[in-house]
Amino acid sequence: MSLPIVEMLAAEKTFPGGVQALAPVELSVRPGELIGLIGPSGCGKSTLLKLIANLHTPSAGEMRWWGEDFTRVGEAGRRLSFVFQDPTLMPWADVATNVRLPLDLDGIPRDEARARVAPALAQVGLSHAADRTPAQLSGGMRMRVSIARALVTRPDLLLMDEPFAALDEFTRNRLDEDMALLCAQGGLTTIFVTHSLTEAAFLSTRVLVMAPDPGRIHAEYAIDPTIVRDEAFRLSAEFAAICRDLSALLNEVSHARAAADA
Numbered sequence: 001m002s003l004p005i006v007e008m009l010a011a012e013k014t015f016p017g018g019v020q021a022l023a024p025v026e027l028s029v030r031p032g033e034l035i036g037l038i039g040p041s042g043c044g045k046s047t048l049l050k051l052i053a054n055l056h057t058p059s060a061g062e063m064r065w066w067g068e069d070f071t072r073v074g075e076a077g078r079r080l081s082f083v084f085q086d087p088t089l090m091p092w093a094d095v096a097t098n099v100r101l102p103l104d105l106d107g108i109p110r111d112e113a114r115a116r117v118a119p120a121l122a123q124v125g126l127s128h129a130a131d132r133t134p135a136q137l138s139g140g141m142r143m144r145v146s147i148a149r150a151l152v153t154r155p156d157l158l159l160m161d162e163p164f165a166a167l168d169e170f171t172r173n174r175l176d177e178d179m180a181l182l183c184a185q186g187g188l189t190t191i192f193v194t195h196s197l198t199e200a201a202f203l204s205t206r207v208l209v210m211a212p213d214p215g216r217i218h219a220e221y222a223i224d225p226t227i228v229r230d231e232a233f234r235l236s237a238e239f240a241a242i243c244r245d246l247s248a249l250l251n252e253v254s255h256a257r258a259a260a261d262a
């Protein structure tokens with residue numbers, strides 16, 4: 001079995017002031033996985049993602065990157081990209097320049113950086129829009145630019161925090177299908193947070209259902225990675241069954257919370 005990209009070994013997070021956002025978590029992320037995090041508000045989804053991104057340090061436990069402790073791997077050695085709900089593009093710069101930004105910041109020679117932008121734009125279907133500015137793009141296109149900017153560094157791991165939440169359902173479904181294809185074809189390993197059970201069911205090869213107070217992984221649900229994620233899958237009985245199962249797991253979490261509140 002291949003080495004995990006990321007391991008969380010009893011990693012937990014308590015914020016100053018005493019809020020235990022995450023109880024000790026055991027998680028192993030293997031190459032090619034597409035992991036969806038779902039659960040009620042405040043159950044620690046973003047905190048878990050930020051621990052993996054090294055935007056938070058764990059209060060206890062260990063984080064490993066390709067088997068090495070995070071503290072021994074420099075930022076440059078941890079090849080990961082983060083996509084947020086807000087694409088945060090430079091409004092004055094064209095699409096190609098926006099996508100090139102992380103390469104410029106890394107000091108990659110201009111010619112090499114330019115050569116890497118074209119395939120990243122092609123991956124997200126935006127080759128025709130390289131010269132446009134963000135104001136000339138739809139919301140879905142802006143999100144595609146943000147994804148291309150994340151892919152251009154060729155990350156080992158892509159993290160996405162509610163990436164498509166602000167988009168209409170049609171655009172969101174299209175982006176979900178494209179993301180699934182990108183991950184399947186490019187072997188891209190991804191962890192994403194979503195409030196949408198159907199999005200988690202559609203995209204993930206593994207869903208982590210989280211529970212609050214304190215935040216923790218309540219259940220793990222595996223989905224056959226060989227399933228082709230397309231419109232036919234979305235309409236299938238198999239997809240409906242996955243959604244039902246996930247819904248039941250989320251109900252367990254809300255019932256436990258209601259019982260605790262009673």
Ligand SMILES: Nc1ncnc2c1ncn2[C@@H]1O[C@H](COP(=O)(O)OP(=O)(O)OP(=O)(O)O)[C@@H](O)[C@H]1O
Nearest residue numbers: 015019020021040041042043044045046047048215
């Ligand atoms: N910087 C912080 N300082 C103190 N407490 C925090 C901080 N960030 C998050 N928390 C708390 O940690 C808990 C988990 O927050 P987190 O944002 O990870 O949850 P979430 O599941 O992503 O929530 P949502 O779905 O609403 O985005 C919450 O109780 C939150 O108030």
